[in-house]
Amino acid sequence: MFATRPEARPASVEVFVEDRPVMVPEGASAAAAVxxxxxxxxxxxxxxxxxRLPYCMMGxxxxxxxxxxxxANRQACMVMVTPGMRIAPQRGARQARPGLAGKGA
Known part of the structure; x- marks a missing residue:
């Protein structure tokens, strides 16, 4: 379904998606790595x-x-890859941070 564009920069950043090494172009998003x-x-x-997989690619x-x-709870399409980044599946529903209940969070 998805293919790299012919003029895309060569893969140059190694990230880990579910502990698998993946080479992605510098400047790509974590969603692209997924x-x-x-x-x-x-x-x-x-x-x-x-x-679910990345869909709109624009947040x-x-x-x-x-x-x-x-x-947890990071929008992968809004995060640029960095060498050695680890991307793992989101598990379960989003959890509120302790101490923020009732404070508009």
């Missing part, structure tokens, strides 16, 4: 468990939520 990895899903919807749909370098 798609290049060819995994079946990066998260599941909390209600039905339906699998609107939230289908690319992932855990990036140990931080």
């Amino acid at each position: 798609l290049l990895a060819g995994i079946p899903a990066i998260r599941e919807t909390p209600v039905s468990g339906a699998p 609107v749909c939230f289908d690319c939520l992932a855990e990036i370098d140990g931080v």
Whole structure:
């Protein structure tokens, strides 16, 4: 479904998607790395468990939520890759941070 453009820069940054090494072009998003990895899903919807992959690639749909370098609930399409970045599936529904309940968070 997705293919790199012929004029794209050569892959030069190694990241890990579900612990698999993936080479991606410098300046690519973490969502692009997920798609290049060819995994079946990066998260599941909390209600039905339906699998999701990056969709809009511009921060609107939230289908690319992932855990990036140990931080959950990151929009992978809005995060540029860095060497050694670790991208893991988002597990379960988003959790509120302790101590923020009732403070507009």
